[in-house]
Every structure is written in C-alpha cells, then in structure tokens.
Amino acid sequence: MACSFYFTVLSLSYLPLLFQATVGSSDQQMVVAQSTPEDHVFKIAIFADLHFGEDAWTDWGPEQDVNSIKVMSSVLENESPDFVVYLGDVITANNIPIANASLYWDQALSPTRSRGIPWASVFGNHDDAPFEWPIEWFAAPGIPRLLCPVQNSSYSILGEECSFRGTSRLELMKNEMDNNVLSLSRTGPEGLWPGISNYVLPVLSNDKPLVHLYFLDSGGGTYPEVVSTAQADWFKHVSEEINPDGRVPELVFWHIPSKAYRKVAPKFRIHKPCVGSINKEKVAAQEAEMGIMKILVKRPSIKAVFVGHNHGLDWCCPYRKLWLCFARHTGYGGYGNWARGSRILQINDDPFSISSWIRMEDGSVHSEVILS
Numbered sequence: 001m002a003c004s005f006y007f008t009v010l011s012l013s014y015l016p017l018l019f020q021a022t023v024g025s026s027d028q029q030m031v032v033a034q035s036t037p038e039d040h041v042f043k044i045a046i047f048a049d050l051h052f053g054e055d056a057w058t059d060w061g062p063e064q065d066v067n068s069i070k071v072m073s074s075v076l077e078n079e080s081p082d083f084v085v086y087l088g089d090v091i092t093a094n095n096i097p098i099a100n101a102s103l104y105w106d107q108a109l110s111p112t113r114s115r116g117i118p119w120a121s122v123f124g125n126h127d128d129a130p131f132e133w134p135i136e137w138f139a140a141p142g143i144p145r146l147l148c149p150v151q152n153s154s155y156s157i158l159g160e161e162c163s164f165r166g167t168s169r170l171e172l173m174k175n176e177m178d179n180n181v182l183s184l185s186r187t188g189p190e191g192l193w194p195g196i197s198n199y200v201l202p203v204l205s206n207d208k209p210l211v212h213l214y215f216l217d218s219g220g221g222t223y224p225e226v227v228s229t230a231q232a233d234w235f236k237h238v239s240e241e242i243n244p245d246g247r248v249p250e251l252v253f254w255h256i257p258s259k260a261y262r263k264v265a266p267k268f269r270i271h272k273p274c275v276g277s278i279n280k281e282k283v284a285a286q287e288a289e290m291g292i293m294k295i296l297v298k299r300p301s302i303k304a305v306f307v308g309h310n311h312g313l314d315w316c317c318p319y320r321k322l323w324l325c326f327a328r329h330t331g332y333g334g335y336g337n338w339a340r341g342s343r344i345l346q347i348n349d350d351p352f353s354i355s356s357w358i359r360m361e362d363g364s365v366h367s368e369v370i371l372s
C-alpha cells in the first residue's frame with residue numbers, strides 16, 4: 001500500500017567525509033526510502049520514455065500526453081508500487097516552444113504524486129534538448145504564435161530572454177524538488193555537473209538496509225551520451241564507503257544503454273537466458289565506455305542495471321554476474337507503436353530476492369524474471 005510507505009532524511013555525520021571529494025557543502029544528506037512495514041516488500045514501477053510535450057501545437061500531441069497519463073494510472077492502480085522511477089526522456093524538450101519545460105515535467109509526475117507515491121528521476125537525452133523549429137511550420141499553415149518569456153511584448157526570438165534553448169537539467173530538477181515533497185530526486189555532486197541526476201537512495205526494511213538504488217545521468221541533449229570517468233569514480237567511492245563489505249544489494253538506473261548491452265543483445269528472438277517480449281531494434285548505446293561497467297561487473301553486490309531509450313526493446317539479459325535490463329516504453333510520446341507498459345521490480349526481504357515483470361497498460365503481465 002502506497003500510503004503506508006514513508007521516507008526519512010538522515011543527516012549522517014560521516015557523510016560529509018564520504019562526499020567531500022566531489023560534493024559541495026549543500027549535499028550532505030542522504031535520503032532513505034523504506035519498504036512497506038507490514039510485508040517487507042519494496043515494489044518499484046519504472047516509467048520510461050514518457051516524452052511529454054511532443055508536438056504541443058497540434059491536437060495529436062496533447063492527446064498523447066493524456067494517453068500516457070492513462071498508462072501510468074493503470075499501472076499504479078494494478079501494482080500499487082511503493083516507489084516510482086522516472087527513467088529519463090520524461091519530456092521531449094526539442095518540441096517544447098515555451099520557456100519553462102517544468103510545466104510538462106510536472107504533468108508527467110502528476111499520476112504518481114496524486115496517489116501519494118514517492119519517486120526519483122533521472123535525465124535522458126531529450127529532457128534538456130534545445131527547441132528545434134519544425135520545418136512544417138514554414139509551409140502553408142504558417143508559423144504558430146510562440147509564447148516567449150520576455151517582459152516586453154515586442155519579443156525577439158533571438159533575444160537572450162526567449163528560452164528556446166531548453167530548460168536546463170538543473171532547473172528541471174530544482175523545480176521538481178522544490179515543488180514536490182514526494183520527490184527523492186537530487187541534483188548530485190557539483191563536481192559531476194553537467195551530469196545532474198547522480199545520487200544514491202538507500203532503501204530500508206525494518207530499519208535495516210534492504211537495497212541501495214543508484215541513479216546516474218547518462219548524458220545526451222546538451223552534452224555527450226556518456227557516463228563519465230568522474231561519475232564512475234564517484235560511484236566507486238560512494239559504494240565502497242557506504243557498503244564496504246558489499247552486504248547490501250545494489251541496483252543501478254540510467255537512461256541510455258551502455259555498450260555492454262550490445263554484447264548480450266539477443267540476435268533474433270529472445271531466448272533463455274534472456275527474458276523479454278520485444279526485440280525490435282538495435283541497441284542505441286552510449287557514445288563511449290568510460291569505466292562504469294568495469295566497476296559494476298567487479299562488484300558482486302550489483303544485481304542489475306535498468307535503462308530506457310530504446311522503445312522497441314524490453315528484455316533482461318545476464319552479463320557476467322549481473323543483469324542488464326531494458327524498461328518498457330511507457331509513454332505515447334516518442335517513436336514506435338509497441339503497446340505501452342512499465343517494468344516492475346519487487347524486492348523481498350527475508351529471504352532476499354529481486355523479481356521483475358512487465359505490466360502492460362491493458363493490465364496484462366509478462367516476462368517475469370528472477371534477478372537475484
């Protein structure tokens with residue numbers, strides 16, 4: 001039950017030490033999520049690639065956003081998760097001709113917020129992309145009126161004030177955090193900027209650590225599609241500090257698949273040991289591999305990595321001792337017409353296990369897999 005879930009903010013005295021290599025003084029608290037007290041189960045729904053704000057100037061675009069809200073609502077009603085992860089490409093910023101894309105970001109959060117469920121989000125390559133003028137606008141119907149944020153009515157589309165640059169990751173995240181008590185998202189250590197969504201959420205069960213959730217910004221939009229060496233170092237440092245003996249299992253979330261996904265991708269049909277239902281595209285991997293995968297495969301406590309980005313893939317495949325999983329395209333925005341759904345994770349305490357399945361918009365369930 002979502003309403004019995006709660007979370008706390010701990011100011012841990014050893015954390016300033018822990019983060020001092022990469023973090024400014026503003027980020028010295030750690031947010032902790034907690035499993036449902038009575039059943040010791042922590043259930044997560046992943047909403048991937050919602051792409052709110054697409055073609056906002058047509059009837060089609062806003063209708064897609066309404067449809068995406070229906071998908072999320074259906075999943076939340078069927079699963080009653082304790083937590084939601086927004087796995088990037090929450091909005092299609094390159095289609096948003098207004099100053100503040102947080103308005104669309106906020107719509108995407110609304111089904112989760114209205115049910116009182118806490119969440120965390122990471123960035124995808126579309127979230128802070130600059131607005132791209134659609135070529136159709138210059139054809140017969142003419143150019144739609146744009147809402148520019150200048151005080152002065154004689155606005156100039158080239159003026160500093162007219163925000164066609166897209167809303168920065170930092171602004172999007174700050175708006176989310178400032179306006180939502182249920183958001184457990186963080187802006188991450190300043191040393192890792194322009195990557196913003198880099199943080200860890202320990203999940204407790206019975207006041208004991210159940211699992212650590214790591215969120216990383218895999219770039220794209222205003223900078224290259226990579227998990228940088230600095231992010232890899234930060235991950236190594238923090239994970240060794242808060243989980244030195246690797247006793248607490250760890251899960252990792254980012255948007256764009258790393259190149260390792262290509263190595264395990266099923267060739268045609270999905271077959272064991274992979275589990276999934278659609279394998280319709282080539283893996284669209286990050287531009288470069290800068291060390292994070294090497295670190296992850298060497299840590300036995302890492303159980304799985306979850307990514308979105310490819311709307312036509314929903315499989316999980318083993319890679320060394322961990323699993324590489326795609327989410328499931330949740331939004332009606334974005335390319336592809338494969339049926340929409342959400343990857344669900346269920347983490348059980350005592351005995352410990354992690355299982356996952358895909359819940360579709362129509363309520364059906366498939367592709368169940370045990371990840372640990």
Ligand SMILES: *[C@@H]1O[C@H](CO)[C@@H](O)[C@H](O)[C@H]1NC(C)=O
Nearest residue numbers: 100101102103106175178179
């Ligand atoms: C952008 O939108 C958010 C949420 O809708 C709001 O809190 C914030 O004040 C807005 N920022 C600006 C600069 O208008």
Ligand SMILES: *[C@@H]1O[C@H](CO)[C@@H](O)[C@H](O)[C@H]1NC(C)=O
Nearest residue numbers: 149150151152153154155156
């Ligand atoms: C808008 O620009 C005009 C002419 O440049 C100026 O007279 C006026 O004061 C400006 N208005 C505001 C609200 O800045």
